[in-house]
Structures are given as C-alpha cells and as structure tokens.
Amino acid sequence: MSLVNKYDAIVIGGGHNGLTAAAYLARAGKKVLVLERRYVLGGAAVTEEVFPGFKYSVCSYVVSLLKPNIIRELMLPKFGLELLPLESTFTPLDNDYLLRTADEDQTYREISRHSPRDAETYMRFGPLMGQIGMAVRPILETIAPNIMRPSLSDLGAMKKLLNHFKTLSNEQFEYLTKLMTMSSADFLDEWFEFEPLKATMCSSGIIGTFMGPRSPGSAYVMLHHYMGDIDGAFRSWGFQRGGTGAVSMAIARSAEQFGADILTEAAVGKVIVKNGSAVGVVLENGDEYQADKVISGLDPKLSFLKMVDESDLPSDFVTDIKNFRIRGSSGKVNLALDGLPNFTSLPGDGPHLRGAISISPSYDYLEKAYDDAKYGNFSQEPYMDIILPSVIDPGMAPPGKHVMSCFVQYAPYDIKGGWDDQKREDFGDTVINALARYAPNIKDIILHRQVLTPADLESTFGLTEGNIFHGELTLQQLFVMRPAVKWANYKTPITNYYQCGSGTHPGGGVTGSPGEMAAKKILKDW
C-alpha cells in the first residue's frame, strides 16, 4: 500500500519555474507539494560538486532575467539570493582582443581602438535596445490569450497590448518589428562595422537555438537576452554566489517558508486523470498523491506525451505538441582548473577574467560552427560563452584553484551516429582545443572535466532533446503559440492540469516568469 496524501496543488519538477509556481501558490495559502526526480533541486538551474572541492553551475551559469518582482515578492535575498555582477565581456582574437566592461568610458575607448564609428554607435545602441526591451515587457507580462476563442479577459488583454503598441514611436515600432523577424547579423550590420564586436553581440542571438547568426529569427533571441534586469540596470548579467543552484535553493527555501512541501528523489511516473480531470500523481515507485491541481514544470513533450496518455488529449493538440520544435543545439563543458587560463592576446589576471569570455571572433566563425551542426556534427570550432565563477566567488573552488564554465555551440542532439562516450570525449577535446587557440595553457591546468552533450542534458535533467529553453524560441513558438494555440495560458486540455515550465510563455532563461504567471493564472481560476 502506498501512502496517500492530499494536497491543494502538486508541482511536477523542482526546477526554478516549478519552485517559483509552488512558492506563489504556497504564499496564497495553498497546500503545495513539489516532486523532484533528482536528489537535488533546481533542474537546469543547479549547483553540484561533481569533483571534490569544486562547485559547478552544471547547466545554467549566469542570471540576468530573473524578474525583480519575483525577487521581492518571494523575499529571495533573505533566502540567499545574491547576484554578483559580471564585469566584462572579453572576446579574444588571434592577435588582439575586444574587452567591454561596465565602465562606459573605458568601453568607448576600447571600441574606438577598433572602430571610432562603432564606439559612437554603441553608445546609442544600448539605450535603444533598452527601450525596445521595455516595449516588449508588457507582452512578456501578459498571460497569452486564447486567440481561437478569446474570453472577455483575453480580449481585454489584447486591447491593452494594442493600445500599448500605439504608444510606441515609429522608430521603436520599426526596430521591434525588425528584431522579431531579422537575423541578428543583418540587424547588427545596420549599426556596426567591427566584425568581432558584431559577432560577440550577435552571439546572444544564437544561444540555445538551432540557428546561425545569419538565420532570420535570431535577432529575436538576441532581444530575449537583452531583457536582463538586475536591480533595474538593463542588460546586466550576474553570477549567483554559490552558483546558479543557489537561486533555485533560495526559491525553494522561500516556498518552504510559505508552507510548501518539497520532496527530492520522487520521480513522477504519471498524472492521474479521471473523467478528463487531473486528480493527482503516481510516482515511479508507486506512491500516490492526490491534489486539486497538478502543475507540470516539465517541457511540453514530457508534460503531454509522457505524463498523461494521448487518449486524454484532443488529437489536434497532440499533433501540435508533437510538432513543437525542441531541438537541442548546445553542450556544456565544466572544468576544474589548477590555475587561471592565460590568454595570449591579454596575458595574466585582470578584469577580462571577471566576466564573460566569448569565443566569437567573426560571423563566419559562428556561421561555420552552425553549418557543422546543420549537417549532423558538432562544431569543429565551436562558439563558446565562458565564465570563471571562482574568480568572482572564491567559494566555488579551493584556494588558488578555479572552476570554468564553458557553454558550447553547436552540438546537435541528432548527431550522426548518435551520441556515445567516445563522441562525448571527442566533443570535449574539440572544445579544449578551440580554447587552447586563445589560451594555450588551458590543457596543462585541467584537473577535471565534465562534458555534457545534449543527450546528457536530456537524460540527466529531463530536457527533451537537450533544449535549454524547453522549446525553440522561434516566432511560431512564442506567446499565443507557446507551446500550442488555445493552451498558451498555462492551462491544458485536461481540467486541473497546468503547465509552468519554460515551454510556456515567455520562454526560457532563469526568469521565474512562467512559474509566476502560471501560479497567478491558477489562483485566478481557483
């Protein structure tokens, strides 16, 4: 006999969105249970000591998009949220480098060194993108209406958005349209000329997507990454003290303080559906829990094709979910280092190691990396977004030692011949070699290496196809279409079954937004 408990709401998955939803529901007085399959909370926002003494932010490695109101409402600083600013973006080149820092004057002088025209433009570009980001925010904060059969409140929301758009200037509207549709390379070409600057800026348009810088649609992803907001400072990325997992832990502690129960090593096998309504879950070990509402923080494929039976869903919805694109394109290499990497173009320690290091010397470099993946191989010369957390937060590694987080593209989930141990090692070697081109000492200081392929991201973290956003951020998978039309409002065709993961509006990143908005929708419907 399994233990039967009754909750107001059960959240499947202890990722940061699931935890956020749980915290908001608990905060509203609901009795909530979070069920996490792994031994540790956080999902892809997790810190683990994979190698003794060295803490890896295993997957997600920077925080910028976490919404300020969530931080406030869930009192996250009280529970350990502490974001340390990333001070710079460093692009090493073969014989030179580009270093942008938080200091505007310094950045102006540095860009001028390469292109005086770009330095001028750069100062105008940031504020404009800030404005566009602000212009998009109301969309991100709107529960996506059901456009097939809008309710009264849906119509109200649509009207509000229309009125909002009317307040935009022609220029803002034009750039917004362009950002929604263009390639990041084309968009930046309209502004800048210095290739490494453009390539590094456009790289945020390819992160997590299966697109190249010249692929139309990548400009939107760039905008998505521009919506970062730490303490009101726009487009500033931060590193969480103790690693990204500490963000999840802060949310979890907050949820618990509001009265939520959290169970780890509790893998949900199925949602129990009776007469078209979710009534609880059954764990893989047979335990059952009952609840008035079941909320899935998993991606849409798992939420609808695994957690429930297809027969409980309308067939057009099943088709939509099957057609939902979720191709993973990135891998992660985490390193434990005996010292600091020494970059040929800018030797020694310095501010360039205290921020993001971007291996993005040119559009072609990125585009060729994408070409490899298009045809089913990992990039021979991959794009990388690197940080050295231990430089910013010494607690991440033993004294004098360091951890290095390399986010790597492209590594297609559907690699020719499939991923295996050999390919994983080859991929790791390729990454190290690409890095050694700019920091040759890297090979001598590696104490431990963790390589995560998209297949690993899927098997370990439950990210279908290893997609870090729970679904690609393409135009046809945004807002009212995410993850499927009619069901973009966190509800599902099954009564009392909800979704709150990154596969819902407004998409991926450590934002907490889907979790928050789902909880608010659920509370409204209650």
Next chain:
Amino acid sequence: MDRYDSIVVGGGVNSLVTASILGQSGKKVLLLEARNQIGGLASTTEFSPGYKCNLVNDVVKWIDPRVLKKLDIESHGMELFSPDVVRIALDTDDQHILFHRNTDQTAASISNHSEEDAKVWKEFTKYIDNLTHFLEKLYELTPPKLPDVGLKEALSMRAMLTPVRKHGTRGLVDLLRVVPMMMPELMDEWFESELLRGAVSAAGIHHITLGPFAAATGYNLLHQHIYSDCVFHNALFVKGGTGNLAETLLKSAEYAGVDIRTRSTVQSIDVANGVCSGVTLEGGETITAAKVVSGLDPTHTFIKLVGPAELNPSFFTQVRNIKYRGSVVRIHFALNSLPEIKGVSQDQMRTVFSINPSIEYIERAADAAKYGRISEDPYVEFTIPSVINPDFAPEGKHVLSATVQYAPYHLRNQTWSEELKVQLKNNVVRVLENYIHGFSDQIKSFAVFSPLDLEDKFGLTEGNLNHGEMTLDQFFFMRPTMSSAQYKSPIENLYLCGPGTHPGGGLHGTNGFNAAHEILKQ
C-alpha cells in the same frame, strides 16, 4: 509637350498594370521604358542567333484575377497553358517525382519513394491551399501604416478574416505557424522522402538568397502558391513565351490610351522641397506630370533617381537598409538536339525540371552564397521552352533555360568576371549531366546572366528579382519600408508600384493593381 497626369517609370508587368488602370480611369498617362522592349523580367529575347529565351521567368506562378479581369487580358490575346505535369523533380535513379495537376497522380509518383508520403500528399496540398486563401485576401489590401492603426485601417484589415468563415480560425493559426517556418520544420511535419522534401522545399527558396534552413521560407513557399488551387508547384506557360504576357499588357495599356515610350531612360525623378514634379530623361528632356509612379525597385527609385539630398535622413537610412542580395543566375543553352532524360516522355518535357535531391543539398548550395562564393553543386531549375514554342529555336534544335541558385551578387575576393560565369556554367553542366546523359556535347552556345548583369541590364539593385528579399522583415507593412508601404512614398506625388512593394515579387501584377487603386484614391 503635354503635361501628363501620371508618368510611370519602367515597363515591367506592374508598371503596365498601373498605367493601364490609370489610363482606363481617364488619366493621361505616359510610360517610360529604358530598354528597347517593354516587359522587364517578363521579356522574351534572342540570346544566340536563331535561339530565343524567356530572359528570367519561363513560367508564371499566378496572376492576380483582378488584373486578368480589369485589363481584360484574354481578349487581348494571351493564352496561358498549364501542362498536366507541372514539375518533375529529377532523381539520379530515374525514379523522378512528377508533380501532376491531379493530386492523385502526384501521390502515385511519390509512392515510388514513400508510401507514407503518398498517403498524406493530398492532405498537404489542401493544407497549403487553405493557407493561401488567407494570403490572397491579405495581398488585396494596402498595408496599414503602423503603429498608428485607426478604426478605419482595422476595418479594412477585417477582409483578411473572411476566409475564417470557410477555413476556420485553425486556418489562421496554421498560417501564423507556417509563415515563419523554415523548410525542414514544415517538411518534418509531413514527409520522409529526401527527394520529396527537397522538391517541396524548392518552392520555399524560389528566387531568394536564403537557403531552406532560413526562417520564413514557409512564407515564400506560400507566396508561390497563391491562386494555385491545390496544384503544388503550379506553373503557367505563356504561349509564345513569357514576353507575350508583357505584349498583352502593352496592348491593354495602349487600348487604355497610355502613351508608351521605349529607349527612354529616366535619369532623374525631379523633386523639389519634397514635391515631385516629373522626370528628366537621359539627353535632358524634362517631362512634367501631376504624379510619378515608379515600377523600379526602391533603391533605384529613391537613391539613384531622386537622390539622397531630397530624402529625409531617417527615410534614407530605411531605404539603404533594404536587403537585396540577388543570388539567382539564369543560364540559357542553345542545344543541337532535344535533351534526353531517362524516365521522362516527350510529352512530359513541357514542364519545369528541378534538381533537389534533398533539403541538405539545397542548403549546402546556399551555404556558398553565405560566404560569398558560387555553389559548387547548385540548385538548378530548368525548362526547355523550345518544346512549347517551336519558334524559340531552329528546326530540330532546342533551348534549355536554367535558373541557378546560389550565385551571389556580393562575392568575396573575386568579381563577376567572364571566367567566373564560365565556371558557374560548368558547375551547372556537371550537375545536369547526372540527369541528361551527354548534355555537354549538345551545347552549341550559352549565355549567362549574373546578378550583376541583371543589375546592369534591368536596373535591378544587386540583381534581386523580387526588388528586395522576400523575408518577414520586408513583408506587408514593412515593404519596402514602414514609411512607404502604402504605395505612396514620403515624397509628395511620387508613388511605387513595383515588386518592392506589398506583396512582393512575381509576375502577378498585384502590386501594380493595388498601387493604381491607391493613386486613384488621392
């Protein structure tokens, strides 16, 4: 010289349509064409002694029914002909996929490659057809000026929703899904056969610079199938050559009282203080008119003919940022005999052939353009127009006209030299030889039209056949720019009617029709 009500600059399809409609409304209209013949991209011409070709378009994908009716095209003598087999996707093992007008027959042909694909073919054509009905309505509209949409604009946009009655909101949703898609995404939802996936995707890259892996190739695919009535890869041949379409439009324009002058190159569109007063021709002749309508592309119109000094800076920037990047080359071969393609009967030669073994094949061809090179193994689409029009070649001889992608206008570390053209021709011949045994021995002569040639000969900026890329950032209210998408330019009395406006490229005449409608409203 009489003062005209309107001067139409350029003698392509859309210019002729606009001129005719204005003429029909009693306006005094002058049409000016730089070349010695009208027709623009719809021209038929001799490229080698005794051999004729359709310069750019061998087939017409669709013609706006409003144009057919308004200009009474049929009574002016144009005959369209659509073969039973509209396209043949060639297979190295001679298991070609034949796209028939009849979907069941197409399905039967597909079944040689995949039973599963054959089963869903009819459903697929219906699916695409549903979506095009929404675009048909959208194409009839003058785009609104965003973001200031008033009640009036909102009401006019309502027409777009009328297909909902027949096709449901689901149709509209599917449109929203498919328009931004890339070809592999759409194909993954439907088909498994590599050849079929490649052959269908070819519609998504028709006359554009991007490869099938580019978002919104879904839109371009739909654009090719407006009014195609479930016939995928619909192809209409104009009897006597595509030039006859232009000839017919010319007759219609003359009938409407339009004055036509060829060999009249406009040197400048004359603007002072933001008001357009007429044009000046090469040679110095100035012609004044109440309105000037340009059928040329926006960059040609504004940068070259009006001049940057007369443009406000933000509009100048917008125009300068329009993406052209032509990468389509036409190669015409004069042949000593009719090419033989195994598995294709003589009857079936009156069609469009395409070489697209897989989506990846086309994408690799597009990769080259990305890096400023010509494709080693290009995507090739070809027709043998001499089979349809015997007067295209001497008795027993033939013409093969190929549309080749990708060969970019913007090359890196090389220029469009004669050697490069020959190199591209050789690449095409090598690819064709895989399907036409002994093809190189049949070639008597050839002519290559690079994007640079197209720019020089037709005034097409960067050789782009669509007068601007067919991408979502240059679609509807953004085409050609947000400030000039209503066929009216920011300059008083200067209008646009070419493919650079909504709804983009092709020989359909919709741009010209919509433009005339707007001009008459003023």
